[in-house]
Amino acid sequence: MSPNAAGALLMMASMAFFTLNxxxxxLTAGEVPLFQLLCVRSLITCGLILATRNRLGVLHFRFGRRDWGLIFLRAAAEVIVAYCFLKALFNMPLANLTAIMQVVPLAVTLASALILRETVGWRRMLAIAVGFFGVLLIVKPGAEGFNVWSLYALFAVIGVTVRDLLTRGLSPGVPGMSVTFMTAASVAVAAGLASLTEDWVAIDWDTGLMIVGSAVFIMGGYFCSIQVMRVGDVSFNAPFRYTGLIWALIIGWLVFGEWPGLLTQIGAVIVVTTGVFTFYRERKLSGR
Incomplete structure (x- = not known):
């Protein structure tokens, strides 16, 4: 198998794992308070990372003050993302939320141009503008389909964009698994403190299995997303990120009986198409 083929399979696997998570x-919505759910899931994730230490990737914490600062800022962004994403997830169709999240690569490209002063040509800027128009079709501002949960999804997009920009600033020597562990630990601590404002509930066997399954799937997603950065051409692998929308459509229909409306479908196609075009332009310019 060629490196690019392996990378494409890893990217598709990571999207499948994240969607299953x-x-x-x-499926646990309403059974366990949100902050308790986040705390327990994150603690299990930390345990899995420690149990697989140095197997999925190097794990150490010997890095400089600047990297520590970026990691803590990134962890704070992840706490906001986790909260906003789950609030949206529990209150809107899975495919709709996933479609909105597909704009993240476009948002990162735009933020890189505005904040990091990276060069972005007019073609990619036009693709970004069209992509954001696709998001408007999905969230339907001013229409009955738009509600506060759509705002939570958009806040999650902003948080992920900030998180990814902070990740770009990390030194190459900082292990991905170390960043993953610090992120999970930060979410566990923040959610644990926030959960003091609400009563914890007993977790039944079925709900507990779902939470453990969530932790396992998110670890699979982390592992594949880390490995894909080491195999093949990143610009070739990146468009396969959009297979997450296919997974969300299939699972949303089979498990929850959800299917997005026509405007949402059109918006999703626009977002995916503009995203793929952006990656194509980046690859073409890199080759030049």
Whole structure:
């Protein structure tokens, strides 16, 4: 198998794992308070990372003050993302939320141009503008389909964009698994403190299995997303990120009986198409 083929399979696997994680969490909606759910899931994730230490990737914490600062800022962004994403996940169709999240690569490209002063040509800027128009079709501002949960999804997009920009600033020597562990630990601590404002509930066997399954799937997603950065051409692998929308459509229909409306479908196609075009232009310019 060529490196690019392996990378494409890893990217598709990571999207499948992340979507299955979202499915497990959505199935627990209402059974466990949100902050308790986040705390327990994150603690299990930390345990899995420690149990697989140095198998999925190097794990150490010997890095400089600047990297520590970026990691803590990134962890704070992840706490906001986790909260906003789950609030949206529990209250809107899985495919709709996933379609909105597909705009993240476009948002990162735009933020890189505005904040990091990276060069972005007019073609990619036009693709970004069209992509955001696709998001408007999905969230339907001013229409009956738009509600506060759509705002939570958009806040999650902003949080992920900030998180990814902070990740770009990390030194190459900082292990991905170390960043993953610090992120999960930060979410566990923040959610644990926030959960003091609400009563914890007993977790039954079925709900507990879903939470454990969520932790396992998100670890699979982390592992594949880390490995894909080491195999093949990143610009070739990146468009396969959009297979997450296919997974969300299939699982949303089979598990929750959800299917997005026509405007949402059109918006999703626009977002995916503009995203793929952006990656194509980046690859073409890199080759030049």
């Amino acid at each position: 979202d499915t497990m969490l959505k």
